[in-house]
Amino acid sequence: MTATSDTGIGTGTTSTPGTAAVPPPGPPNDMTAHQKKRLRVRLGHRRLLTRRDRITLGLMAGVPTILHVALVWLTALASIALAFTTWDGIGFDSITWVGLQNFRELFTSNPQFWPAVEHNVIWFVVLILIPTPFGLFLAVQLDKKIRFSRVYQTAFFLPVVVSMAVIGFVWQLVYNPDTGLINSLIGANEPGHYIDWIGDPDLNLWAILIAASWRHTGYMMILYLAGLKGVDPSLREATALDGANEWQTFKNVIFPTLRPTNTVVLVVTIIEALRAFDLVFVFNKGAQGTELLSILVTNNIIGESSRIGYGSAIAVVLLVISLAVIIPYLIATFRKERRA
Amino acid sequence: MHYPSLGWPMPAPSRRTVLRGVGGAAVLGAGMPLLSACAGSGTAADPKTVTLGSNASDAVPKKAFAEIYAAFKKQSGITVDVNTKDHNTFQEQINSYLQGTPDDVFNWFAGYRMQFFAGKGLASPIDDVWQTIGGNFPDAMKALSKGADGKYYFVPISTSLWGVFYRKSVFQQYGYEVPTTWDQLVALCKQMKKDKLVPLAFGDKDAWPALGTFDQINFRTNGYDFHVELMAGKASWTDAKVRKTFDHWAEILPYHQDGAVGRTWQDAAQTLVSKKAGMYLFGSFVAQQFTNQADLDDLDFFAFPEIDPAYGQDTVEAPTDGFMLSKAPKNKASAVKLLEFLGTPEAEQIYLKSDPSLVAASNKADTSSYTALQKKAYATISGAKHLTQFMDRDSRPDFTSTVMQPALQKFVRDPKGVDSLLASIERQKKTIFASS
Numbered sequence: 001m002t003a004t005s006d007t008g009i010g011t012g013t014t015s016t017p018g019t020a021a022v023p024p025p026g027p028p029n030d031m032t033a034h035q036k037k038r039l040r041v042r043l044g045h046r047r048l049l050t051r052r053d054r055i056t057l058g059l060m061a062g063v064p065t066i067l068h069v070a071l072v073w074l075t076a077l078a079s080i081a082l083a084f085t086t087w088d089g090i091g092f093d094s095i096t097w098v099g100l101q102n103f104r105e106l107f108t109s110n111p112q113f114w115p116a117v118e119h120n121v122i123w124f125v126v127l128i129l130i131p132t133p134f135g136l137f138l139a140v141q142l143d144k145k146i147r148f149s150r151v152y153q154t155a156f157f158l159p160v161v162v163s164m165a166v167i168g169f170v171w172q173l174v175y176n177p178d179t180g181l182i183n184s185l186i187g188a189n190e191p192g193h194y195i196d197w198i199g200d201p202d203l204n205l206w207a208i209l210i211a212a213s214w215r216h217t218g219y220m221m222i223l224y225l226a227g228l229k230g231v232d233p234s235l236r237e238a239t240a241l242d243g244a245n246e247w248q249t250f251k252n253v254i255f256p257t258l259r260p261t262n263t264v265v266l267v268v269t270i271i272e273a274l275r276a277f278d279l280v281f282v283f284n285k286g287a288q289g290t291e292l293l294s295i296l297v298t299n300n301i302i303g304e305s306s307r308i309g310y311g312s313a314i315a316v317v318l319l320v321i322s323l324a325v326i327i328p329y330l331i332a333t334f335r336k337e338r339r340a
Numbered sequence: 341m342h343y344p345s346l347g348w349p350m351p352a353p354s355r356r357t358v359l360r361g362v363g364g365a366a367v368l369g370a371g372m373p374l375l376s377a378c379a380g381s382g383t384a385a386d387p388k389t390v391t392l393g394s395n396a397s398d399a400v401p402k403k404a405f406a407e408i409y410a411a412f413k414k415q416s417g418i419t420v421d422v423n424t425k426d427h428n429t430f431q432e433q434i435n436s437y438l439q440g441t442p443d444d445v446f447n448w449f450a451g452y453r454m455q456f457f458a459g460k461g462l463a464s465p466i467d468d469v470w471q472t473i474g475g476n477f478p479d480a481m482k483a484l485s486k487g488a489d490g491k492y493y494f495v496p497i498s499t500s501l502w503g504v505f506y507r508k509s510v511f512q513q514y515g516y517e518v519p520t521t522w523d524q525l526v527a528l529c530k531q532m533k534k535d536k537l538v539p540l541a542f543g544d545k546d547a548w549p550a551l552g553t554f555d556q557i558n559f560r561t562n563g564y565d566f567h568v569e570l571m572a573g574k575a576s577w578t579d580a581k582v583r584k585t586f587d588h589w590a591e592i593l594p595y596h597q598d599g600a601v602g603r604t605w606q607d608a609a610q611t612l613v614s615k616k617a618g619m620y621l622f623g624s625f626v627a628q629q630f631t632n633q634a635d636l637d638d639l640d641f642f643a644f645p646e647i648d649p650a651y652g653q654d655t656v657e658a659p660t661d662g663f664m665l666s667k668a669p670k671n672k673a674s675a676v677k678l679l680e681f682l683g684t685p686e687a688e689q690i691y692l693k694s695d696p697s698l699v700a701a702s703n704k705a706d707t708s709s710y711t712a713l714q715k716k717a718y719a720t721i722s723g724a725k726h727l728t729q730f731m732d733r734d735s736r737p738d739f740t741s742t743v744m745q746p747a748l749q750k751f752v753r754d755p756k757g758v759d760s761l762l763a764s765i766e767r768q769k770k771t772i773f774a775s776s
Contacts, residue, residue: 088738089435090460101771109767112746177602178611191538191598198545199601199753284545288601288749299742304434304453307738307772 076319082312089306102313113314116291119205120321123212123292124273131213132265135220140250142221143228157222159215168282171211172198175283201289208283208290216272220265227261228254263329270325274318293318390674391421393437393446393666395430404694411690412681418674438462444669445678450484450660451729452571453737454494457664458487464665465491469676473683476702480727484660495663495683496701498691501624501717502552502657502730503641510537510615522560522588522647529595532618539595541617542752543608547745550600550752551731552657553621554744558585559655560647564726567655571735573773577766583758588647590755601749623659624717627697639713643720656724659733660701736772743768 083102087095106113138156142149159167174181175197178189188195197207231254239249277294280286286295293314300311392409396402402424409420423443430437430447437446438457448454457463470492474482477496485494511518514535519525529539544550559567562581569575570582597608597617609629611617620626621644630636643653663682669675681687688700689709696711699718707718721727732740747765751758 088460090439090462105768105771109764109771111750111764175602176607177599178607194598196599196602199599199603201753204602284602285547287545287547287746288753300738302432303741304431304456304737306435307742 079312079315080319082309083316084309084313086307086309089308095309098309102310103317105310106313106317110296112291112296115289116286116293116296117317119290119292120273120276122205123209123276124270126209127213127216127269127273128266131216132220132269134213135217136224138217138221139224139228140254142225153221153225156218158218160218160222162215164215164278165282167211167215168279171208171214171279172283175207198284199288204284204287204289208280211283212272212276212279216269219268223261223265223268224258227258231257267329274322274325293321387671387674388417389419389421390445390671390678391423391443392663392678393430393443394422394424395427395447397424397426397430400695401691404691407694408682408687408690411686412678415681416674416677418677420678438666442666444671444675445663445665448494448662448664449729449733450494450496450662451733452735453729453733454485454664455487456736458489458491458493462667463487463493464667464669464672465489465493466495466665466676466679467492469495469665469679469683472680476683476685476704478703478722480721480724481660481701481703484727484729485662493664495679496660497662497682497688498695498698499658499660499701499721500698501641501721502556502622502659503624503643503717503720504645505612505620505622505624505626505639505641506618507612507615507635507638508640509638510618516618518642519645520642520653521645525645526592526595528618529592533595535618538597538611538617539619540592540597541608541611541620541622542596542600543603543605544600544749544752545602545604547741547749548730548732549605549608549622550748551740551744552623553589554585554748555657555728555731555734556621556644557588557647558582559657559726559728560644560651560653561585561588563648563651564655564728567728568734571731573736573739573769577762577769582762586751586755586758586762589751590758593752593755596752600752624699624713625697627713637712641713641716654725656720656727657730658721658724658727659730660727662701739769739772743772 082095084097084099085095086098086102138152142153146152162170172180177183177194177196177198180189180197182197183189183195186195187193195203197203235253235257236249239253244252275294276292277298280290280292281295281298284290286292286299297311297315297318300307300314394402394405396405405422409422413419421443425433434448434457439462448457454463458465465487470482470485473495477485481496482492485492485496487493510516514531514537516528516531517524519528532539542549542553555567558570561584562570566575566581570577570579576582597603597611600608605622605626606629608617609620609622609626612620612626613630613632613635624641627636627639630639643656646652663679665672665675665679683702685700685702685704685706688702688705692698692700692705692714693709696714699710699714699721700707703722707715710718728734731744735744743765747761751761
């Protein structure tokens with residue numbers, strides 16, 4: 001998404017604005033003061049855009065564009081091309097075209113692929129169903145200007161400031177089956193009634209999702225808090241005058257006005273679910289029960305004898321899923337802008 | 341990707357921190373090798389300097405190697421310019437590193453992993469070096485140092501050893517005997533369970549320790565030759581022989597520590613240190629977890645018990661580390677001199693003085709300063725008929741990391757669905773070994 005907007009700006013600014021619109025400078029004798037002022041502005045424009053300025057502008061817009069195209073678009077396209085090959089990463093002559101074989105193998109014989117897709121979906125569903133409403137709830141409470149509001153805000157927002165990897169380390173200490181907080185408290189680190197939070201595939205995904213939700217709640221809270229600050233106070237007054245209770249006010253007035261925020265929240269949550277990686281990688285490297293597409297890509301591409309073609313095929317699947325989500329969003333957004 | 345750093349295991353955070361960066365880039369980028377190939381730069385070809393890419397980033401081996409290079413300089417007047425990289429990062433970037441501008445000499449591992457890069461033309465053969473140092477090594481080590489083309493590519497320096505580790509005091513306290521056969525091992529496990537001990541400590545969170553368990557049971561059940569064929573992708577994973585290996589494993593799995601997939605090997609080792617566990621099938625570097633000298637003196641091991649009398653205990657898993665020469669060294673003459681020096685017993689002794697959890701690869705090295713544990717490890721290795729490396733060094737690393745590691749974690753968690761698991765391994769193996 002950032003990609004398209006960046007290139008848009010990039011190509012747009014390379015042309016020098018204002019040069020074509022300047023009329024031939026006539027004799028300034030019969031001009032009003034206003035016209036004189038406008039002319040000065042125009043001449044100023046002209047003077048500002050010397051050859052050097054144009055080069056500077058060209059570089060400022062061009063260099064990021066080139067970097068962007070080379071590092072984002074070319075690599076993405078290269079990934080797509082490589083998805084139809086096998087390549088161990090050694091020398092370009094070892095790239096072999098294999099057509100759809102990587103995908104066939106991925107869909108039929110990779111035991112981790114479908115769990116990974118499923119987990120990415122679960123990740124999204126859980127984030128949208130649990131921390132998002134909870135974040136909204138907290139935001140509504142904090143918006144009431146209760147006492148110590150700032151303290152609560154800080155407490156809930158703190159996890160968002162911390163890097164995902166650090167969160168992974170912290171929660172590992174909580175979940176460690178032998179010495180972790182939970183098992184030590186409830187005595188579940190003894191043989192016989194042992195709870196393996198990190199290794200048990202029925203538990204570990206949910207354990208990680210709690211950590212992810214812990215962070216996501218704060219994130220959502222801040223977004224909704226910003227949205228709530230934008231709600232016109234006169235609306236509240238009007239509902240109060242009409243005698244609506246708190247729930248009715250929220251349901252019928254406040255929530256509908258949060259529509260733009262909801263869109264942002266939805267997009268942010270989808271992105272969070274698709275890019276989920278660091279937390280899991282730190283937690284148990286995407287072992288049994290916590291497989292994710294991003295981790296499969298990494299596992300196949302990084303290493304001493306990499307399966308770059310195969311890893312790229314997984315990356316392409318991730319890309320397709322991302323596009324399937326992003327394109328409808330962009331279409332909807334642009335349509336709205338055009339209407340406005 | 342995350343291969344066991346058998347020689348000197350790294351603390352996890354550093355690897356993860358680095359990987360995060362690399363991993364993020366790889367999701368989008370199609371691993372452009374040239375971008376990341378910014379390794380050591382031996383720009384000026386100074387005839388008195390050899391550059392060396394080192395994965396010895398841990399304090400103990402780093403210091404040990406520095407002492408070797410100092411001794412080399414004293415002897416030859418040639419400086420070794422060491423470019424040290426984090427141990428696991430070195431492994432992850434080895435591909436692009438060797439294709440870029442690698443150092444003249446670099447640290448690497450014996451076995452398939454060495455042969456792979458030799459086969460790709462990313463290392464120079466060093467038969468001339470071996471003419472000088474050949475007498476210092478037993479035949480098993482010579483075989484380990486050769487590429488698939490029969491030329492030498494590798495100078496071994498140190499070896500760790502896999503066995504069943506235990507505490508002498510615990511065995512004394514309960515009157516246990518060291519088991520030499522499978523039945524004795526199973527009986528001992530039962531007894532330990534009765535005595536409220538965890539019979540076999542186990543931690544497979546990093547996914548590679550289970551590979552070692554498989555290796556032991558497989559070459560004891562089916563012999564060295566079959567194990568090698570299986571690792572090379574020639575034998576089938578659906579073979580009844582492999583099934584038998586897993587049956588044996590399933591038999592002792594209930595005696596393993598609960599919840600292995602959630603536990604690191606370090607935590608598992610701690611249960612042996614604290615005498616809660618009776619035994620631990622692991623590499624000799626488990627000794628690094630015994631920080632108290634009295635505990636370390638109490639540590640002992642035995643070779644994995646015999647399963648099939650036809651093979652006895654003839655095979656020992658002994659992953660070996662050493663050095664290779666890059667494809668186009670800037671200062672070949674000096675690099676050869678360095679490799680010759682590294683192949684001498686003196687160099688190994690300097691190393692082992694600083695890192696007593698390993699043993700020398702050379703049979704000429706002076707063993708008099710060895711600890712009792714090192715002496716026993718040395719004796720076990722020199723008495724072995726066959727040496728294996730470790731599954732991810734004996735087979736394609738892409739196969740072991742993307743297929744075997746998750747598969748064995750699955751088996752350890754739920755040993756029931758073996759047949760479908762093996763069928764899945766075989767299916768994936770075929771495509772991986774068919775490519776390139």
